[in-house]
Amino acid sequence: MTVPEAQVEGGLYAARQKIYPREIGGRFQRLRTIAAWALLGIFYLIPWIAWGGRQAVLFDLPARKFHIFGLTLWPQDFYFLTWLLVIAALSLFFFTALAGRLFCGYACPQTVWTETFLWMERFVEGSRSQQMKLAKAPWNAQKILRKGAKQFLWIAFSLWTGFTFVGYFTPIRELAHLIATFSTGPWETFWVLFYGGATYVNAGFMREQVCKYMCPYARFQSAMFDKDTLIITYDESRGEPRGARKKGIDPKSKGLGDCVDCTLCVQVCPTGIDIRKGLQYECIACAACIDACDEVMDKVGYPRGLIRYDTQHGIEGRPKHVVRPRTIVYAVLLGGLLAGLAWTVTHRNVVGVDVLRDRNALFRERADGRIENVYNVKILNKDGEAHEFTIGASGVPGLEVDYAGPKVWVGAGSVQGVPVRMRVPREALAGGADIEVAIQVVDRPELTARGKARFIAPSD
């Protein structure tokens, strides 16, 4: 049976044939499995870790506070997040220059979740050829049962994923309780379904198409590649001309290269490409073809590495350079940013102050002849423990500060607003002046913060 050309190519709107990657063992696939377990383990377990009476990692959006173990980040600390994103991007550049698309093959959520969905698919539907046969089979009880079981696993896993994701923003133990009693809020329900649905569609159906059409990194990674970047490559000079041969025959006598044209490298490929056609942007560097080919080479008694991790220079038989200007620049930048981040996180000021003028009155003239302004002083304690603060002010001679003190208690990770009256003698000031309000922790005087405010007095 031959397939007509039109059917192969299809129209612009022809449905796509599903890719059934063949299962393969081997050293790189073991590494990928370990990476997937580690990353998924981290993702699914972290929300359950407790730390000092609360969830260790909690992005508390309703309260506008991010807890990451002992660290509490406030909206003012947003630049840490920006900084982290820059570091993440630079790490991607660095590892891409060094080892190509390591991220795609081992750590990208799209790959990791797709791999997990493939495991479930294989568990229910069996091997690649069994899956393909099942897809072609008519809808009978057997098929309905198998497809139904797969969908059940996929949907349950997706919902658990959505639940875990929301568990980073709503305390996960409370969320579990809410779900068990069907009393989640509208947004929690929505985001569980949204993230769960995205997981289901991305990992169950879109799979490699996400890498092919949607991923910007797949397109611009070539800009970070050079001839010393590790890529997955087929050794054409050794493999060609390819062809089937009888066992024990010397390929050279038949004019053949080492490639036995078993097409296993194509069958195991999750993006359905043929690595023997050269480096393609569809290749996510999962190394499945390396493992498949090594296994075949072992079987036919040829040396491994017909398909291997190598560099352009390596394939051409030229010296390789791991240390080169590009990697040095990336490494230095990355090291500098990481050190800077570590320093700022450990040295950031954990107290802050915000001074707001009372809106109701500009000033008040007191019976004793002094001018009074009223402020709301907001003391911010980002520290992990409660502190007692004193409030002082300067900027006008004879400035008196009056509040319900002398010590103000502010809980760990809290803001406390304190009404403060400030008074100056009538003759000290005409019009207005800038004053500075300072707060200080009583038992740790090095923890201070200053805020500016305007003191208003009659202009005559």
Next chain:
Amino acid sequence: MFGPRSDEYTGRLRWPRLGQDVAIVAWPSFLVASVATMVTFAFLDPLLVGNDDYPPPAFSTRMTGYAVGFFFYWLVAALSSLLTLYLVRTAHPEPSETEQNAEDGDRSRA
């Protein structure tokens, strides 16, 4: 030859054009909307959005504010992606270098 083996791919392995278009519009705008939402609400408390003089504020809870903000950004970014895609898809193909040179040559001679 014997035609494809039962376990070989016979159909196209690419998405249909419409699927690609939806993905190209929806995904980049999703990424941009996520970043825009983070930056916006790092500086802006949704509970403070609205008219100072006539409470209540625009959003009843912060979560509503975040969600409305996110979907608003997604919509706006998707519209922009859609227009870009339309322009790219409907443009004449870029002339090759030789054609371009020939055209320039004609103009300089004229």
